[in-house]
Amino acid sequence: MRRYLCVRCSAVITVVPQDVEPRRHYARPAIAFALALFALCGQSAARIRELISPWRITATPGWVTLRRWIAATRDAALFPMATASADASSTEIAERVAQVAMSHAPPSLRGAPRLALVFAGAAAMA
Numbered sequence: 585m586r587r588y589l590c591v592r593c594s595a596v597i598t599v600v601p602q603d604v605e606p607r608r609h610y611a612r613p614a615i616a617f618a619l620a621l622f623a624l625c626g627q628s629a630a631r632i633r634e635l636i637s638p639w640r641i642t643a644t645p646g647w648v649t650l651r652r653w654i655a656a657t658r659d660a661a662l663f664p665m666a667t668a669s670a671d672a673s674s675t676e677i678a679e680r681v682a683q684v685a686m687s688h689a690p691p692s693l694r695g696a697p698r699l700a701l702v703f704a705g706a707a708a709m710a
Contacts, residue, residue: 605662610636615653615662616685616706620699622650623678657681665709685709 586599604611610618618636621627627635633647654674656662666684668677686698688705696704 608662610649611707612709613703613706616681617699617703618650619653619657619678620682620685620702623675624682624698624702654678 585604588597588599589595590597601611605615608615614636618632621632621635622629629646629650632650637647637649651674653662654677657666657677657680658668658672660667663681663684666677666681668680672680682698682702685703685705686701688708689696689701690704690708693701693704
């Protein structure tokens with residue numbers, strides 16, 4: 585992440601790669617991958633954190649960030665194209681994100697493992 589200071593108005597401009605979600609510390613592919621691990625592979629939040637998060641020290645079990653991503657998806661603030669019914673469970677919402685991400689995967693990856701399709705599809709989302 586790069587920050588630039590405007591010499592005229594003193595505004596700070598932040599520049600990040602295109603796939604980094606606004607107001608999130610993670611890129612879209614990493615978030616979709618984490619949600620797929622939760623929904624498709626049945627991984628625990630603690631295990632997903634071990635695989636995704638670069639921070640190794642934690643004071644709490646599990647991973648509250650995963651719940652926040654699911655809540656943001658439910659509210660259409662994250663992955664708005666992955667709409668689910670109002671009474672959908674966390675697993676159903678995460679599964680819907682994985683399905684939508686896989687649908688955006690390049691055709692050249694046909695036959696690849698599901699998690700690879702989720703990651704590549706999320707990277708291809710604009």
